[in-house]
Amino acid sequence: MTPPRGQDQAAIDEEAARWFTLRRDSGCETLDAVLDDAALEAAFRAWLQADPRHLEAYTLMELTFDDILWALPDTGFDDSGEDL
Amino acid sequence: VPSFETLYQQYRDELLRVVRRQFGDGLSDPEEAVQAAFEHLAEVSKTSTVVNPRAFLHRCARNYVIDQRRRQAVRDRSAPELSLLNISAPSVEFDGQRVLEARERLTVVLRTVRGMEAKRRKVLLMHSIDGLGFTEIARRMGLSPTRIMQLFSEALLQCARAARELDEAGQGIADRPS
Numbered sequence: 001m002t003p004p005r006g007q008d009q010a011a012i013d014e015e016a017a018r019w020f021t022l023r024r025d026s027g028c029e030t031l032d033a034v035l036d037d038a039a040l041e042a043a044f045r046a047w048l049q050a051d052p053r054h055l056e057a058y059t060l061m062e063l064t065f066d067d068i069l070w071a072l073p074d075t076g077f078d079d080s081g082e083d084l
Numbered sequence: 085v086p087s088f089e090t091l092y093q094q095y096r097d098e099l100l101r102v103v104r105r106q107f108g109d110g111l112s113d114p115e116e117a118v119q120a121a122f123e124h125l126a127e128v129s130k131t132s133t134v135v136n137p138r139a140f141l142h143r144c145a146r147n148y149v150i151d152q153r154r155r156q157a158v159r160d161r162s163a164p165e166l167s168l169l170n171i172s173a174p175s176v177e178f179d180g181q182r183v184l185e186a187r188e189r190l191t192v193v194l195r196t197v198r199g200m201e202a203k204r205r206k207v208l209l210m211h212s213i214d215g216l217g218f219t220e221i222a223r224r225m226g227l228s229p230t231r232i233m234q235l236f237s238e239a240l241l242q243c244a245r246a247a248r249e250l251d252e253a254g255q256g257i258a259d260r261p262s
Contacts, residue, residue, distance in 0.1 A: 013248075017241040021233050024211075025218050064193070064244040066102050068212050069142040071190040072197060 009053070016057035019044055020065065088126060091137050096122070099145055106186045107149050117152075121145040136215025143213070185254075189247060196246040200239060207232055208239035 022040060048054050086094070096118060103114040121144035125134060134140045197205055206225070210216045218236065222229040 013244060014241060017237045017244065020240060021237040024236075025229075025233060060244050060247065061240060063105075064240060064247050065212070066105070066142070067189055067193045067247065068197070068208065068240075068243055069139060070102070070106050070146050071193040072209065072213055074143065074147070074213065 009057075012051070012053050012057045013060070015047070016054065016061045019047060019058060020061040086137070088122075088129070091125070091141075092122060095138060095141055099141055102142065103145055103149065106146075106190070117145045117148045120148040134215075135217070139212060139215035188250060188254075192246050192250050193243050196243050197239075200242060204235050204239045204242075207235040211236055 023044060048058065099118045099121060100114055103117050107114070121141045124144045125137060125141060128134060128140075197208065200208070203225075207221055210221045210224070211218070216224075218229050218232045222232045225232065
């Protein structure tokens with residue numbers, strides 16, 4: 001049985017997607033960014049620990065991003081042929 | 085630029101896990117797919133810089149498995165009796181459920197991306213397939229990095245919601261008494 005998912009779940013998923021995006025952007029720009037990264041990571045850990053559903057939602061974002069990498073054809077969508 | 089060894093240690097297990105998750109243990113040897121991906125990375129690294137090694141490795145492993153599967157299909161057609169001897173036959177049975185689930189998920193993701201608003205989709209493709217960072221995408225599209233990150237986040241969320249719906253529909257079926 002799954003508990004009913006309401007607005008709560010939608011809001012958590014949205015936060016999880018934002019965290020995933022923020023963390024993908026980190027560590028590749030300037031030296032300043034490295035300092036910011038530590039603060040970002042700390043804030044992220046705090047968010048994860050605030051509610052068990054946060055980890056579930058974040059894991060879903062990671063898995064979904066893997067799925068995206070694996071689902072999309074190399075050619076993009078200009079041609080009509082589906083790769084998978 | 086991280087060394088090849090660092091990349092191998094960092095991504096090997098993850099890649100193996102993802103190959104198994106997407107295609108099960110048997111369809112093609114997961115270790116082989118991972119090995120092929122790293123060999124390709126080493127080859128390409130000789131002449132050019134791979135901006136996003138993680139995305140690159142995933143694409144390589146994926147293409148390797150798809151290629152193996154196509155060859156398998158050709159072999160099966162030309163000599164169907166051989167497929168009985170092939171190791172993929174029992175493992176398909178063994179891992180069938182997982183492979184079916186993965187296929188269903190990938191189909192849903194593909195459909196979602198196809199139906200996506202154009203700008204959102206463009207950002208998603210540039211980041212995941214071309215492996216471009218948000219700053220670079222911002223430069224190319226003439227938008228702010230913040231806006232690009234917002235578009236990427238929306239794209240990911242849209243796919244994740246579609247995956248959730250599929251998951252819940254699947255559980256609904258499983259909950260029914262047989």
